Structure formats: structure tokens, C-alpha cells
Amino acid sequence: MKRPRLELRSASPLRPTGAFILLSAVVVLIAVQTLRIALVREGEQPDFVHREQRPWPEFEIADRRGRPLAVSVESADLVVSPHSMWQGHTPDYMAEALTAVLGEGLRAEQILERMLPTQARAGVIPVGAESKNGPQTLRFNEVQAQRVANWIATGSCNPEAASAGRPLDGIWLVALGQGGDYTLDWEPRVLLSREMRGRHLSVNRRSPTQWTGRLVRDLAACILGQPELTLRPKTAEDIDLRRAIWSELMPSRHRVVARDLAPTVAYHIQRLLESEGVSVYQMSLERGQTRHYPLRLGAGGEGTGTGLDLLGSWGVLGPQEAERRARRDLGLGHAAVADVAANVTALAAPLDELRRDYMTRSAPRSGLELLCARELEDERWSGLARRPATRASFPRAIPRDRRQRGQRTDNYFLGSVLAAEAPLVMSTIDSHLQVHVRSVLEQLSIEHDPALAMAIVIEVESGNVLAMEASSPYPLGGFAPLQHTFTPGSTAKVLVMAAALDEGVVLPETRFATFAGKGYRVPNSTRVIREAEGAPREASISASAGLARSVNAVLVQIGLSLEDAALHGRLESLGYGRRPGAGIGPESAGLLPALPWSRAYTQASISFGHEFTASLWQHAAALSTVLRGGHHRPLRLIEAVEQDGRRFDLPGGETRRVFSGATCANVRKMMEEGAAEGTGRHVARPELVPDLVSVGTKTGTTQKVPSEACLHVELAHNASLHADGSSCSRSCRGSFAGERDHLTRRQSCYTASMVACGRRAPGALADAGVPDREIMVLVVADDPRGKKKFGSEVTGPATIAILREALGVTRFGEALTEASAAGVRLSASRQFNGLDHPWAGAGQDTTTATYLHEQTLEPDGALLHGDTR
Structure with a gap:
């Protein structure tokens, strides 16, 4: 008897062989996908x-x-993001909570103001104010405006609803001009408050999100004239409309x-x-x-x-600088934007992104x-x-109870x-010296009331700037030592003398008539050069004495003995007439008259420091060239970079010879004579500075011409315009040319200055951290309104005080004792307080x-x- 054949029937139409093949295919696909994920490149x-x-x-x-x-x-x-924040949170509640944490004397109203769009005024947002075309979605015609008015008055788009009769506070209609259109003004603190939610929402549906959703849906229904919109399912068009409504109600996405x-x-x-x-x-x-x-x-x-x-x-970059840096980062150079879009399409978007980043990121x-x-x-x-x-x-990611906030x-x-x-x-800056320089300038300002006082301290041999500062009672548009230009006056006689000696047209012992009492008449002209008070009465003096005692007639005669191209060339090689490129911000080039010029007027004036202008930085660089033996070296502010215990010294700038060493040695002797017996003797003669040696000085007192405005007048005028948000044009500056503003009977305004150099005397008590080196100090006071006007009186004491501090013989103006000198030590490169080392004992x-x-x-x-x- 045959056994009955057992047949297995699948519930699926697939036969076992087909199912096996299908299963194998799925496994292969999974394996391939796994290998692809494992083997493709990391990105x-x-x-x-x-x-x-x-x-x-x-x-x-x-x-x-x-x-x-x-x-x-x-x-x-x-x-x-106000746009996102106020969809799901209560403004006044969050403002109060943040106020409690922030403190700093802030009130909740101030915090709330910072959390609303920028166009909000006193907590009220005018809809559409952020757009030059005004509101678009929330622009109502008269029919729509009537619906909105009913909604505000009753709290419902359907007057027959059970909630009707509960008005909305904190929102109202406003007319848009004369065109018959309307829009909304609203106050989020009121309309989005817990009180409003409690008035209009049921007990179990009173969240901020549900309330803002209800407001937006109702406004959409008013716009479309369909009260049933609040009940029907949302369509894509409905969603877009609601988003547009909320975007106009709360437009700002970043505060x-x-x-x-x-x-x-x-x-x-x-x-x-x-x-x-x-x-x-x-x-x-x-x-x-x-x-x-x-x-x-x-x-x-x-x-x-x-x-x-x-x-x-630090701050954000302007459009031009942002464009330059973005192009540099992408290697685009100065290619036009159209070329970038046409030829390097892939870089157009990154360029725009980098540009925006530079305009928003602090740098x-x-x-x-x-x-x-x-x-x-x-x-x-x-x-x-x-x-x-x-x-x-x-x-x-694990399941959590979303009803528990903050978990x-x-x-x-x-x-x-x-x-x-x-x-x-x-x-290169010595911070303690810098602070002292500021203190000295402030004291100078109290005593002499200049419109601007400036000082710079230079290590002569290296060209390192040890300190540089400015002080003014007026707001300045930039850093004055590089932007403000002044007439150097008699301090520039040092350069004229060096040029004449180097050209061989004069010797230190050459004698010149002083024309004492009557003035020097420039040859082939009617111009007469006169002297300041206290000028020598001798009939003639040597060239050396002429510089030490700052005799105008002597220096004009020496200057006129030079070829105009020779004098112009020396000044140009010293950096006058061009921006120095210090790299710390906007700079002025100053003024160096171009050739050909009038010998009787321009060259004669330049010979005693007039008719050309310079910034403090430019003039200091030129004067230090003479003291350095004739080598011009760019001044510098940084000398090394360190990281991970390694120090990398920066090379100094390119040095070029402008004057011979012998010439500069002679000029230095003249400046030392000026400190001992000349115009600097009142502050720098040896018995007044026994702890210094090789002290040389040159003073300057520049009287401004009648057509120039006193700096007090100019800066006060600029300050008033700045307060109004405007600036002064060329015609504006001409309107107050020649004006005077002085507290004394003096009718002219002056620029007082003094340059001094020197070393520390051997054996002098000094700060152990200050090396022995030659220092140069230049101080300028523009338009002092006090009783004194001469450089030796106004800037002389400040110059010597700064020089002694820079050489380490004083500390913040006080002479050192043996104990205090020994107690000074260098600070570490980086220091940490006890909080950074909690394991350190007391x-x-x-x-x-x-x-x-x-x-x-x-x-x-x-x-x-x-x-x-």
C-alpha cells in the first residue's frame, strides 16, 4: 500500500526554490550595501x-x-530667534526668569526689548515695518479689515461661537496711508500672555504653542473669509499662508x-x-x-x-575689506565677480558665504x-x-516622558x-612705560591745555617703539600719532643741518651772521625771517651754535646753500610725504612740497621746519635716523612670535644709509650742546639729569600762520558734527580758517615740541629689568592754550621725565632706591593666578x-x- 504523498503548500505563490533565490538575493544586497558603506571614502x-x-x-x-x-x-x-521663540514660550515670563539670572541691574522690560524684533518700539511691533514695501500677507482691504476688527472685538472669527465676546488685548488695526489698506500693530507681551491664553483656551489646552497656532489660524480665516478654516484639516496652501502670517507678525530670526x-x-x-x-x-x-x-x-x-x-x-569688517579677505582665502585675487560667476561657478557661493562671515564675525x-x-x-x-x-x-536616544520638561x-x-x-x-611695547607716558601726557594737558598731546619712545639702535600714546579732550577719528599731522618746526633743523653737512656746504665751525634785532632778509625777495624771544644777540655764531640755540637766520642761510633737489631728496628718503605703513590702522602721508619750489619761500621755510607736515611716527623715524648714525630703519612694534616654548624672532626692516656716520656724530654733538647750553638747558643740562649721559635735545615752537585754524577750534567743530552724525567737508574747514580760541591774550596758536636722547649714567641706580641702551623721546603738544608756548617750557619737562623712565632711573616718576632697584624683576611670559592652580598652597x-x-x-x-x- 502506497503511502499518501505529503505535499507542503506555501501560503505564498512562490515555490521553495524561488523563495530561496529571493532570500539569497536580499542577503547579497545587504552584503553589498554593507561593503559599500565600509569601503567608500570617509566623506x-x-x-x-x-x-x-x-x-x-x-x-x-x-x-x-x-x-x-x-x-x-x-x-x-x-x-x-523671536520668530521661533514666541511660538512656544511666554514673553513676559521668560523675560522675568532671565532677569533673575542675568542680574547686572537689568529690568525685565529691558530684557524683553532685546528679545523682540529690532523694529519693535516700546514693546509694540508695527507689522511690515522691516520691509520697504510694507506688509504683504497682513495687508487688509476694507472687507478683510472689518473681519479682523470683529475678531479682535470678540476673540473669534465666528461671532456665533460660544467663545465670542471675549476681546483680544494687545493687537489693533492701523491704516496704511491714504490708500484704504490696513494692517496690524501688536504687543507680544500682552497678546501672548498667560492671561490671554486663560481667557480664550480651555483648561487642558493652554500651551503657548496652541495659543499662537489659534491666533494664526484665525487671522488666516479672516483673510480668506472662511470661519470654518479653524476646524477643517490643514492643506498645503493653508500651511503656507499661516507661515507667511507668522513671519510678518514676528519677522526677526536673530537677536x-x-x-x-x-x-x-x-x-x-x-x-x-x-x-x-x-x-x-x-x-x-x-x-x-x-x-x-x-x-x-x-x-x-x-x-x-x-x-x-x-x-x-576688534570688530566686524566692512564690505570692501570683507571682499578682499574672502577673495584671498579662495585664491581669487582681484577677479571680477562676473568672472567668478562665469568661469568659477563653484566658487561663487563660497565667496558670498565667506564675505558674509567676515562682515558678521568679529576680527x-x-x-x-x-x-x-x-x-x-x-x-x-x-x-x-x-x-x-x-x-x-x-x-x-531613549524613550522619555515628554510631559516632563527639561529632562x-x-x-x-x-x-x-x-x-x-x-x-x-x-x-616691542613696554606696558609700564606706556602707562607712564599716558600719565605724563595727562599731566601736560592739565598744565598747558593743548588740543592734542602725543609722545613716542624709541630704542635708537633697533628702531623698536617702546611706547606711543596720545591724549586729547576731543574724540579723535583714529590713532593720532599716525593720523594727525603737524608742522615740525625747529626740531626739523636737525635734519637740515645733517643734509648740509653731508653735502659739504657747511662745517660745524662755519660762522654765520645772526642779524640780531632786525631779521634776515632772504636774498632776491622782500621776505624777512625773524627770531623768537631770547635769540642770541651776538653778530655772528658758528653753525654748531646756530643749531644748539635754534637760530632761524643761521639755519635759513644753511638751508639755502643746499640745492633744492638735494634737500628735497634727503627729506623724501627719510619718509616724508608718504604713508609709513606701520600697519596699525589709517595713516596720513603728511605734506612734502613737490619740486620745483620757491627757494625764497618754500626752501627757506623748510630750513627752519615750516611748510611741510608729518605725523609723529614719520618725524620720529627721521630723527632717530640721525641718532643711529645715518642708517634709516623702519620703526617696528612686534619683535617675535612664541608657541610651545619656542621663540621666533622677526627680522628688522630693511636698513639704508641716508647720512654719513661723521655727519651724524657732528649733529649729535650739536644736540648735546643744545641740552647743556642751548634751548634745552632749562630741563636737560647735566646738573639736572646727573643719572644720564650723552643727553641731546632739540626744541620746537611753531607759530601757525593766520590762515590756519587753531586745533582747538577744528577738533571742537569736528566733535559737534560727529555728535550730529555728519562730517566736515573742504568748504566746511575753510569756513573756520584763521579762527582763534584761546584763554590768554595771545592771538596766535602754536605747536610745541621737543626731542631728547640719552643713556643711563654708569653706576646709576636703575630698574634691573631695563637694559642699558640709547633712547629717543619725542613729545608734541599741538595748540596749548596755557600761558606758556615754547617747546622747552610746554613739552620739555615731559620729554625728560619720559626719557628717565625709559632708561630705568625712575619708576612711575619716582627716583629708585637701592632696595627698590634690586626688587624689580621681569614678569613671566604667561602668569596664572591661584585659581588656575588649586593644588598650590598658600x-x-x-x-x-x-x-x-x-x-x-x-x-x-x-x-x-x-x-x-
């Missing part, structure tokens, strides 16, 4: 790792002794509520945002770096002007900050480590990378000095990449 792999990059300081700045001048401290800005929050405040704000269920798209903390200037802190706090205006500031804008940033952009520093700190984590689950920590040490730019030294003076290396690319030859 195409699915990456679920969350990477957080911390802000990284681009660089820090220290003075020549290693004292910190500019450091970056991590901080946070609290930013909000900054508070800047530069301290870490402790940022922590408490983060806790508040988490507890209130605020998403990062609504309000968040943006991490960044705040620039701090430790030595700018004075009795009044940061920014009180304690002598470090030279440091400059160095002026001063040492700008100079250091540009230096580090050079290719020779490409080997510096520029690595920000990063943290990697893997998202962990968040941390991600899995995968790892982190420490940030590279920020490059430390070592400046009184334990926590200073680290591993960054300074370890090695001196040239900043070439190979070395920066690790070559230690």
Missing part, C-alpha cells in the same frame, strides 16, 4: 558622531617683558540678548533654558572669545584709558591687534599649530582633542616662565615644521 559614510568645536583664540599679545597685553577669555552670547557672559552666568542660563524646554533653535548660548586687556584696567574699570589705546580693538580692526593678525596671516607662519579644542560624542539625556562621550596653544606675539609661587628667552630662531617655514638645525 560619504553615514556619520552620526556629534563633534563640538570650542572657540579658539587666534593669538595673544604680550609686551617686551612678557606681561600680557591682550588675551582671549572664553565667554558666551545669549541669542534668541542678541546679552554679550560676553561669564562662565558661571552662562551655566545658570543653560540650566534655565533646559528646565523651560527651550530648544537651541529658539534661544541658545553661542560660545566665543572675549578680548581682555589686563593693563587697560584702571580705577574706573576696563576702557578707562590707562595708556593702551595703541592696542586697538581685529585697528592697533596692535590688527598688526599682529596681519603678521600671522603671512605664509611664513603657516607651520604654527592652529588647532581648536574638539569634543566627540555619539547620540543616545535631557547626555550623549556617549567618545573623546576629545586639546586645543593648540595660541601663538603669543611679543610686542603663598606658593604659581608663575610659569617656560615661554620666554628659550631660544632665538628665524621664522622660516622649515623650522616651524620642526626642523631644529
Whole structure:
């Protein structure tokens, strides 16, 4: 008997063989997909790792002794998107909660104002004010306006609804001009309040999100004239309309509520945002770096002007500079935008993105900050480590009770990378000297009331600028030592004498008539050159005495003995008439008259320091050339870059000879004679400065011509225009030419100046940290309104006080004792307080000095990449 055949029937139409083939195909496909994911290049792999990059300081700045001048401290800005925030949160409640955390004397009304769109006034948002064409979606005709008016009055689009009769507060209709159209003004604090929600929503449906959704739906119904819209399912057109309505009601997507929050405040704000269920798209903390200037802190706090205006500031870039840097980053050079779009289409979008980034991201804008940033952009520093700190984590998603607000689950920590040490730019500035210079200028301003006082201190041999500052009672548009130009006056006689000696047209002992009492008549003209008060009465004196005693007639005779091209060429080679390129911001070129010129007027005037102008930087560079033995060397403000214990010294600028060494030695002797017996004797003769040697001086007192306005008049006029948001044109400046504003009977205005040089006397008590070197100081006071006008009286005491401080024989103006001199020590390159070393016991030294003076290396690319030859 045959057994019955057992047949297995599949519920599927597939036979077992077909099912096996299908299953195999699925497995193969899965394997292929797995291999593809595993083997394709990394950029195409699915990456679920969350990477957080911390802000990284681009660089820090220290003075020549290693004292910190500019450091970056991590901080946070609290930013909000009003467009997103107020869809799901209550304005007045959040403002009060943030006020409690932020403190700083802020009121809830002030916080709320910062969380509303910029066009809001007193908490009221005028719809459409952000657009030049006004509102579009919320522009109502008379029929629509009537519906909206009924809705505001009753709280419902359907007057027969049960909720009708509950008016809406904080929103009202306004007319748009004479065209018969209307729009809305509204006050979010009132309309989005808990009170309004409680009045119009049921007990179990009173969330902010439900309330804003109800308002937008009702407005859409009023626009379309369809009350049933509030009940029917949403269509795509309905969704678009509602989005457009909310965009006009709350247009702003980015506002900054508070800047530069301290870490402790940022922590408490983060806790508040988490507890209130605020998403990062609504309000968040943006991490960044705040620039701090430790030595700018004075009795009044940061920014009180304690002598470090030279440091400059950070800010966003203007359109032109943003365009230049974006093109540089993409290697586009100066190609036209049309060419970029046509030939390099792929770079058009990145260019626009970079441009916008530069216009919104804070960057160095002026001063040492700008100079250091540009230096580090050079290719020779490409080997510096520029690595920000990063943290990697893997998202962990687990079920949670969404009714519990603020409950968040941390991600899995995968790892982190420490940030590279920020490059430390070592400046030539001595910060303590800089602060002292500021103090001296302020005292000069109190005593003599100039419109502007400026000073610069230079290490003669190296050309390093040790200090540079300006003081004025008026707001200035830039850094005055590089932007303000003045007539050098008799201090320029040093250069005229050097040119004449070098050309061989005069000797130090050559005698010249003084024309005492009657003045010197310039040959072939009717012009007469007269002397200042106290001029020599002798009939003739030597050329050397003529410079030491600043006799105009002698220097004019010497200047006229030069060929005009020779004098012009020497001044031009010293840098007059062109911008110096210091790199710290806007600069003036000054004025050097072009050839041919009038010998009787232009050349004669230049011979005693008139008819040409210069900035403090230009004039100091020229005078230091003579003291350096005739070698012109560009002044500099930074000397090295350090990172990870390595120091890379920057090479000095190109040096060129302008005068011979013998010529400069003779001029130096004349300046020393001027300090001992000439115009500088009242402040610099040997018995007044026993702790200094080789002191030379030259004073300057420049009377402004009648057509020039006194600087007090000009700066006061500019200040009034600046307050009104306007500026002074050429015709405007001409309107007050020749005006005087003096508190004395003197009818003319003057520029007083003095240059001094010297060394520390052997054996003199001095700051142990100040090396023995020759120092030059130049001080200028433009338009002093006090009783005194001569350079030796107005700027002389300040010049010598700064010189003695720079040479280390005084500390903040006080003479040193043996104990105080021995107690001075160099600061470390980077110092840390006890909070940075909590393990250090009381009184334990926590200073680290591993960054300074370890090695001196040239900043070439190979070395920066690790070559230690």
C-alpha cells in the first residue's frame, strides 16, 4: 500500500526554490550595501558622531617683558530667534526668569526689548515695518479689515461661537496711508500672555504653542473669509499662508540678548533654558572669545584709558575689506565677480558665504591687534599649530516622558582633542612705560591745555617703539600719532643741518651772521625771517651754535646753500610725504612740497621746519635716523612670535644709509650742546639729569600762520558734527580758517615740541629689568592754550621725565632706591593666578616662565615644521 504523498503548500505563490533565490538575493544586497558603506571614502559614510568645536583664540599679545597685553577669555552670547521663540514660550515670563539670572541691574522690560524684533518700539511691533514695501500677507482691504476688527472685538472669527465676546488685548488695526489698506500693530507681551491664553483656551489646552497656532489660524480665516478654516484639516496652501502670517507678525530670526557672559552666568542660563524646554533653535548660548586687556584696567574699570589705546580693538569688517579677505582665502585675487560667476561657478557661493562671515564675525580692526593678525596671516607662519579644542560624542536616544520638561539625556562621550596653544606675539611695547607716558601726557594737558598731546619712545639702535600714546579732550577719528599731522618746526633743523653737512656746504665751525634785532632778509625777495624771544644777540655764531640755540637766520642761510633737489631728496628718503605703513590702522602721508619750489619761500621755510607736515611716527623715524648714525630703519612694534616654548624672532626692516656716520656724530654733538647750553638747558643740562649721559635735545615752537585754524577750534567743530552724525567737508574747514580760541591774550596758536636722547649714567641706580641702551623721546603738544608756548617750557619737562623712565632711573616718576632697584624683576611670559592652580598652597609661587628667552630662531617655514638645525 502506497503511502499518501505529503505535499507542503506555501501560503505564498512562490515555490521553495524561488523563495530561496529571493532570500539569497536580499542577503547579497545587504552584503553589498554593507561593503559599500565600509569601503567608500570617509566623506560619504553615514556619520552620526556629534563633534563640538570650542572657540579658539587666534593669538595673544604680550609686551617686551612678557606681561600680557591682550588675551582671549572664553565667554558666551545669549541669542534668541523671536520668530521661533514666541511660538512656544511666554514673553513676559521668560523675560522675568532671565532677569533673575542675568542680574547686572537689568529690568525685565529691558530684557524683553532685546528679545523682540529690532523694529519693535516700546514693546509694540508695527507689522511690515522691516520691509520697504510694507506688509504683504497682513495687508487688509476694507472687507478683510472689518473681519479682523470683529475678531479682535470678540476673540473669534465666528461671532456665533460660544467663545465670542471675549476681546483680544494687545493687537489693533492701523491704516496704511491714504490708500484704504490696513494692517496690524501688536504687543507680544500682552497678546501672548498667560492671561490671554486663560481667557480664550480651555483648561487642558493652554500651551503657548496652541495659543499662537489659534491666533494664526484665525487671522488666516479672516483673510480668506472662511470661519470654518479653524476646524477643517490643514492643506498645503493653508500651511503656507499661516507661515507667511507668522513671519510678518514676528519677522526677526536673530537677536542678541546679552554679550560676553561669564562662565558661571552662562551655566545658570543653560540650566534655565533646559528646565523651560527651550530648544537651541529658539534661544541658545553661542560660545566665543572675549578680548581682555589686563593693563587697560584702571580705577574706573576696563576702557578707562590707562595708556593702551595703541592696542586697538576688534570688530566686524566692512564690505570692501570683507571682499578682499574672502577673495584671498579662495585664491581669487582681484577677479571680477562676473568672472567668478562665469568661469568659477563653484566658487561663487563660497565667496558670498565667506564675505558674509567676515562682515558678521568679529576680527581685529585697528592697533596692535590688527598688526599682529596681519603678521600671522603671512605664509611664513603657516607651520604654527592652529588647532581648536574638539569634543566627540555619539547620540543616545531613549524613550522619555515628554510631559516632563527639561529632562535631557547626555550623549556617549567618545573623546576629545586639546586645543593648540595660541601663538603669543611679543610686542616691542613696554606696558609700564606706556602707562607712564599716558600719565605724563595727562599731566601736560592739565598744565598747558593743548588740543592734542602725543609722545613716542624709541630704542635708537633697533628702531623698536617702546611706547606711543596720545591724549586729547576731543574724540579723535583714529590713532593720532599716525593720523594727525603737524608742522615740525625747529626740531626739523636737525635734519637740515645733517643734509648740509653731508653735502659739504657747511662745517660745524662755519660762522654765520645772526642779524640780531632786525631779521634776515632772504636774498632776491622782500621776505624777512625773524627770531623768537631770547635769540642770541651776538653778530655772528658758528653753525654748531646756530643749531644748539635754534637760530632761524643761521639755519635759513644753511638751508639755502643746499640745492633744492638735494634737500628735497634727503627729506623724501627719510619718509616724508608718504604713508609709513606701520600697519596699525589709517595713516596720513603728511605734506612734502613737490619740486620745483620757491627757494625764497618754500626752501627757506623748510630750513627752519615750516611748510611741510608729518605725523609723529614719520618725524620720529627721521630723527632717530640721525641718532643711529645715518642708517634709516623702519620703526617696528612686534619683535617675535612664541608657541610651545619656542621663540621666533622677526627680522628688522630693511636698513639704508641716508647720512654719513661723521655727519651724524657732528649733529649729535650739536644736540648735546643744545641740552647743556642751548634751548634745552632749562630741563636737560647735566646738573639736572646727573643719572644720564650723552643727553641731546632739540626744541620746537611753531607759530601757525593766520590762515590756519587753531586745533582747538577744528577738533571742537569736528566733535559737534560727529555728535550730529555728519562730517566736515573742504568748504566746511575753510569756513573756520584763521579762527582763534584761546584763554590768554595771545592771538596766535602754536605747536610745541621737543626731542631728547640719552643713556643711563654708569653706576646709576636703575630698574634691573631695563637694559642699558640709547633712547629717543619725542613729545608734541599741538595748540596749548596755557600761558606758556615754547617747546622747552610746554613739552620739555615731559620729554625728560619720559626719557628717565625709559632708561630705568625712575619708576612711575619716582627716583629708585637701592632696595627698590634690586626688587624689580621681569614678569613671566604667561602668569596664572591661584585659581588656575588649586593644588598650590598658600603663598606658593604659581608663575610659569617656560615661554620666554628659550631660544632665538628665524621664522622660516622649515623650522616651524620642526626642523631644529
